[in-house]
Amino acid sequence: MLKLGFLIIVRDLRLSMRHGSSTTMVVSFFIIVVTMFPFAVGPEQEILRKISLGVIWVAALLSSMLSLDSMFQSDYEDGSLDQFVLSPAPLELVVLAKFIAHWLSSSLPLILVAPLLGILMNLPERGYVPLIVTMVLGTPALSFIGGIGASLTVTLRRGGVLLSLLILPLYIPVLIFAVLAANAVIDGDPVMDHVLLLSGFTLFSAAIAPWAAAAAIRAGLE
Amino acid sequence: MLKLGFLIIVRDLRLSMRHGSSTTMVVSFFIIVVTMFPFAVGPEQEILRKISLGVIWVAALLSSMLSLDSMFQSDYEDGSLDQFVLSPAPLELVVLAKFIAHWLSSSLPLILVAPLLGILMNLPERGYVPLIVTMVLGTPALSFIGGIGASLTVTLRRGGVLLSLLILPLYIPVLIFAVLAANAVIDGDPVMDHVLLLSGFTLFSAAIAPWAAAAAIRAGLE
Amino acid sequence: MSDILRGYDLACIRGEKPVFSNLEFELPPGQALILSGTNGSGKSSLLKIIAGLLPAQRGRISFFDENILGDQDWISHNICYLAHKNSLKAEMTVAENLAFWAALDQYDGDIREKAVKVGIDHCLDLPVCYLSSGQARRAALARVLCHPGEFWLLDEPTVGLDSKGVRLLADLMADHLDKGGRILAATHIELGLDPAKTTTLNMLDYTFSAHEAFHELFQEPWEEDFQC
Amino acid sequence: MSDILRGYDLACIRGEKPVFSNLEFELPPGQALILSGTNGSGKSSLLKIIAGLLPAQRGRISFFDENILGDQDWISHNICYLAHKNSLKAEMTVAENLAFWAALDQYDGDIREKAVKVGIDHCLDLPVCYLSSGQARRAALARVLCHPGEFWLLDEPTVGLDSKGVRLLADLMADHLDKGGRILAATHIELGLDPAKTTTLNMLDYTFSAHEAFHELFQEPWEEDFQC
């Protein structure tokens, strides 16, 4: 069982390496979105400092979302999704493996470059560690929730934009808790509550996502 | 000739109306991205006021970009693009028509809802008119430049993310001039320079985009 | 108790369009059932229903007195489904594709040998996007051979194959039947299988009128109190 | 000056893979040229080259002493190309699709009449995503009929068609030939066209060895100083 999941993760990671490496592209998108902000809000250090954490998190959300589209879409188009449904591996396992592959290939690299962007955005020094920690705790929830959205829209023609409409509201709790936790550290406030809430939300999404996504795929097949 | 272009515009607009109206979805994405910022940077009215214009413009950029993907992709996948190349309508005309349809179906609605977002983001009252005017002047450039990007990536499998990488840097001049112009109005500074640069950039992109895009499509066919 | 796969009283409605109803079939071991019928008569739909990819409007399919309709577990171990689409990843090579599906379907035979059988071995190291339409179809057929399931559901397997490819396919199907496997295939081409082992099911015998279908959907006569 | 379409010395390399070379063909008015050959022998590639969708490695195609290879203007007014893909928008109805292409290709005949000819008229108001594979192929054939071009390039037009559909297609092709049109078709099926009007081109006569192709690409003897 575990072996099957591992097999799927390896395949998905390999696919994300081929053809111009979608990983590089997610990272570049992340960097570009963040660098647009100094142009958009003006170069004042004070404002940048205040919004830095939020902007980095929003950019991470958007980048992670951007690569969701391909999580099931290409499998659907070439008929592989049907074969996954028919295969002896339970569909819940298949989608879970795909979520993990998505996190590894799109969120993990974001976490690695986030400190660089912190420098660009004038993030206060005490903010780096909380930024990384909240990203580690929060980004899996993005893959899980986003995965539900991807599975809901996969069978729709051009579901891409609908996808964002469905999942962005669900991303908001992650954003709120992550930013609250990181800011609490920066301001020296108590932080455990927020961290627990953030982790709780991630665990909760991990618990429901495989079932919801598998159900959505089964419902969407035609 | 004009008739053919008109035909294509009507077809593309019709397609964007069908199936859950991609227009509605672009607009929703726009609204949602903007509303994420208060969560990310906190609800203080003063900060929101300062970044409002920039955030709205960045969100407009990203939303307009999101719908680019479908500009040629679905035509490529179902073989219509080959037929366009073979049709008596010059490919330059075809892509121009598609750019116009894209602007009508994705940027025009953004311009219409932008004032609402101004309210949410606490945009200063003097900012509304410049926001709208710069959007009218600047968003066509987004469709043109984005269209070049879309045509470059159309023949690549999963070019979506690459697309953003190619065009976001080219969007930055639009962003800079637009925000400078709007801020100049709000601050009561002279504004004509920025407006001229913005319009110039739009005209320039309109002049090169059809040729570049047509060439890219011809080169990409296999 | 019977080792015959039997469909009873099957009905299908797609996108509100009634496709077939009262369909019955029998498939004993070592036999092939060929679905024939005009375009749009519901061949692909029937195969998808049997594979559990489409819900049937009504009816059941029994095997050893169990209803296997929608029984994912049974289906996943016994059925191998070849669709119109090839289920191959364009970015990966043929060998990688086949190895992946074989591992997922828990097949542990020799993949290269199967590839030789469908004449695609010289393309094993090419990415699938470099294949011509017929080569890609052959690769998809190789996947069928690398599946341990006893039941083959083949939806127009000959599409894109040249005449040698069609003969090859017929031989492979005959082999499978000889080994006691069973085949359900939708095709418009005469495959030349042994007539003693082949039954043909004509989809046109099971048409479904809209009137009936509407009752079916809403479970009660409707016209009596509502005319339009 | 000749009204025969003639290909000279055509060669094709795809993705660094040599496909065919020294290919020659002739196509007088009212004639059909059937491309045959095993899977992967280059039939689709040849059609794409003629349609200007793929650059040829070498060679020319002349018509009235002009090289029409890559002459977009000539091609767009004379050639109608049917690919493996159907070029129909899934979200639009069949009628809308046909009307759009007819308008773009500047055809001003009756579309419904053509749809009747391929037996797809009852689906005219259905969105294309509701069609079965054969129905969609028929709709794509209707597009070919709604094209004013004299040259038809058909890439496996019979894919997915039932036997009635294949006969129908053969009749339509015969009609087109009678009117002086010309057809280049890649197919693995015997269409039953008038033998007097049909020539067959076997792609296997024009194989392209890797060695030759290598010279071709680098235009200079290479082996003499480098052996592998």
Next chain:
Amino acid sequence: MHKFANPARFMRLSNILLPWTTGLTIVLFGFGLYYSLILAPQDYQMGNTYRIMFIHVPASYMALFGYGVIAVASAVGFIWNHPLANQAARATAPLGATFTALALITGSLWGKPMWGTYWIWDARLTSMLILFFIYLGYIAVWQTIEDQAKAAKIAAIVAMIGIINVVIIKFSVDWWNTLHQPATLIRAGGPTIHGDMLAALLLMIAAFNMFFVTLLMWRIQSLILKRRIRTLRLQLGGGRG
């Protein structure tokens, strides 16, 4: 359960009910408007602007009520594959979204005189805004999917996840906001509300509720008829051959 699933029976029942609910809606609105615009006294702080409340509060309740209806109908439709429940969920969505929009609009119109700005990022306002987005997403799902059976299932999943999210959002927004800006701005009423005001408010809420139910029945009827027509048309169009 399945007896009620029958659309013919629903059509019969709703044809009997509709005239009554329509009449009741009109009567309630008549009284409600009379009470709220004429009988209810002016507020000593807010003057007449407070009368927006008589639209705003019922609309807000209907917005929440609508989502409740969708959630229940979706669950029933998903579990028992109940066609009428699916249609009910679908029919409710645009109504709920409209009332949400109405609550947002009346709220922000009221906000201008009260807070000097149309919008603040207060917890209640924010969660209402997100509810609106969830409504839009739900509607978009129905619009995007042609196949009704499939759309019903997928929309049901969206609705059920949405309800979880509404709860989480409500709670997380409270957290988010209390840290930065204690919500002291809202709440004009409370227990000290004037008797006539209360009567007017209750009447308006009842009127809105009846209005909602009436519209819902109408919409379900028209969805059933639409479906019937589509089936017939598909049969006429898509024969065999």
